[in-house]
Amino acid sequence: MIFSQKKTPEIDKTELQIPLFGYDLLRKDVLPDLLGKEHNIILYWAGKSLARKYPVSSIDEIISFFSRAGWGDLTLVKEKKSELIFELTSHLFIDKKTAICPLEAGFLAEQIQVIKGFIAETNEELRSGTPKKVIFHVKWDIHDRTV
Structure with missing residues (x-):
């Protein structure tokens, strides 16, 4: 069967919006059912894999990625050693x-x-209030360089 070579108009993906209910269905119901009781750790490693597919070279680019992905507004609030x-x-x-x-x-x-050159891990905590916030603590050991 030969498919038509007719061009369809380009859709500006930055303007598409996903209903919150649909997002919640996938994130809170479907993924835990599919992945089982270890879904949080699997999603953590999936996030690491996703980062390797969409590498960035600065914190500003990470912040921009979060916005483009619809994950929310990410802000660097503190930088330590x-x-x-x-x-x-x-x-x-x-x-x-x-x-x-x-x-x-x-x-x-x-x-x-990748940016710092040391093995890193992230812990998260929920801060209540209005609006609610998730705080990410990204830590690395300066004695544990990546290869």
Whole structure:
């Protein structure tokens, strides 16, 4: 069968919006069912893998990626010798008792690992209030260089 070579108009993917309900269905119901009780750790490693597919070279590019991916507004709030602290706010966290972001945490860990040149890991914590925030602590050991 020969398919038509007719061109379809380009869709500006930056303007598309996903309904919050649909996002929640995938993130909170489908993925945990598919991945089982270890879904958070699997999503963390999936975030690291995603970072390798979409490498960046600066923190500004990480912040831009979060925005483009619809993950929320990422802000670097503190920089220490071997730790970066980021804050993530998003309309996705409204009316949520908990907001966990293992995919985003893994993505951050891998990107910072490449940028800093040391093995890095990210821990997250939920800060209540209005708006709710997820705080990411990205830490690395200055004695544990990447190869």
